[in-house]
Amino acid sequence: MRKMVVTGFIAVMALCNVASHVHGQNIQETRLLVNRATENVQQELVPYKGAVEHIFFHPLIAYPERAFDGDRMAKGYNDWFVTTKEFNKIIETLYQRDYILVDIQSLFEEKINNEKIEVVNKTLLLPKGKKPLVISIDDLNYYDYMLANGNVSKLILDQKGNVATYSVDSKGKGVVSYENEIIPLLDRFVEQHPDFSHQGAKATIALTGYQGILGYRTNLLGSPQYAAEKEKALAVVRRLKETGWSFASHGYGHLDARKVSLKRLMDDTEQWKREVETLIGHTPVYIYPYGSRVDTDSDKYRYLVKAGFTALCSVGPAPYSKYKQDSFMMDRRHIDGIALQTQRDKLLPLFDAAEVIDPVRAQP
Numbered sequence: 154m155r156k157m158v159v160t161g162f163i164a165v166m167a168l169c170n171v172a173s174h175v176h177g178q179n180i181q182e183t184r185l186l187v188n189r190a191t192e193n194v195q196q197e198l199v200p201y202k203g204a205v206e207h208i209f210f211h212p213l214i215a216y217p218e219r220a221f222d223g224d225r226m227a228k229g230y231n232d233w234f235v236t237t238k239e240f241n242k243i244i245e246t247l248y249q250r251d252y253i254l255v256d257i258q259s260l261f262e263e264k265i266n267n268e269k270i271e272v273v274n275k276t277l278l279l280p281k282g283k284k285p286l287v288i289s290i291d292d293l294n295y296y297d298y299m300l301a302n303g304n305v306s307k308l309i310l311d312q313k314g315n316v317a318t319y320s321v322d323s324k325g326k327g328v329v330s331y332e333n334e335i336i337p338l339l340d341r342f343v344e345q346h347p348d349f350s351h352q353g354a355k356a357t358i359a360l361t362g363y364q365g366i367l368g369y370r371t372n373l374l375g376s377p378q379y380a381a382e383k384e385k386a387l388a389v390v391r392r393l394k395e396t397g398w399s400f401a402s403h404g405y406g407h408l409d410a411r412k413v414s415l416k417r418l419m420d421d422t423e424q425w426k427r428e429v430e431t432l433i434g435h436t437p438v439y440i441y442p443y444g445s446r447v448d449t450d451s452d453k454y455r456y457l458v459k460a461g462f463t464a465l466c467s468v469g470p471a472p473y474s475k476y477k478q479d480s481f482m483m484d485r486r487h488i489d490g491i492a493l494q495t496q497r498d499k500l501l502p503l504f505d506a507a508e509v510i511d512p513v514r515a516q517p
Contacts, residue, residue: 205285206486206503214237251282255352260483291359307368308336319368357399371432399436403442410445449477449480468487
């Protein structure tokens with residue numbers, strides 16, 4: 154057991170350092186800094202050696218009346234998305250069951266061995282009694298189809314620099330909210346329950362690029378609005394990184410990596426690097442579209458690793474992770490309508506789907 158001991162003098166100095174940054178910052182970021190500075194003072198950190206849960210969501214259903222309106226998209230929304238009420242209940246239950254958010258990059262590290270990158274297990278030190286939880290969000294791009302079918306339109310920064318959502322209601326009125334998407338909801342939950350986050354971690358945002366990112370059409374390189382869209386997107390990215398969010402590649406065109414040719418996978422990845430990585434910065438995390446992973450003895454696998462993606466995530470029914478010499482592989486549980494309606498028993502270690510499911514949801 155390893156106990157992190159900090160003297161009173163060092164603790165005071167840490168808090169003073171936080172206080173010196175208060176001017177010019179909003180209250181949310183200041184509280185995050187205080188939480189990080191005092192975590193080691195207040196809690197005993199011990200090595201965690203068990204399984205690590207990784208769950209993922211799609212953007213939340215902000216307007217159920219649009220999602221479940223009986224049109225051709227309604228079944229997809231019933232299958233692959235969750236409502237804001239469902240998300241809030243899930244997070245509350247996970248917190249009550251002593252889960253704590255960790256960043257996926259806290260689970261591995263890259264070392265140079267004989268001029269080659271080697272990926273190794275990184276000891277995870279957590280508050281005693283806590284269980285690690287990685288959350289990721291797929292397709293937080295706000296594709297065209299999402300704008301008319303129940304999701305918000307984009308992420309924005311409010312006047313205080315906090316992340317909010319923007320959408321247009323049924324009357325055509327613009328709506329700014331903190332109540333209808335994972336980012337502002339989780340930001341608030343962690344602010345109210347700082348012990349739900351280890352070292353300020355929130356979740357990993359997996360982005361494609363074929364319709365821009367975060368609601369900004371940064372894919373339209375020749376558009377007169379491109380420069381403005383890019384700057385707004387960059388501002389949101391910066392703020393997300395400052396407040397504990399990280400990013401992953403979800404491929405540029407959301408292609409099935411197992412099914413497409415090597416050349417198409419390479420072209421897709423290079424386009425993602427040109428149009429998305431230049432906005433969010435380098436990430437070692439690749440989240441397979443459709444959860445469809447490639448064989449680890451294939452040229453596709455070797456290409457992805459060589460391209461800098463040393464953490465490769467697919468989809469599975471239970472916690473799974475494996476360290477290879479040159480990569481870290483991890484499965485994610487899908488949290489969506491299908492899981493809530495048909496996989497209650499499998500989800501019981503996390504929450505009871507029967508208590509979570511929103512009655513507004515279309516029933517099978």
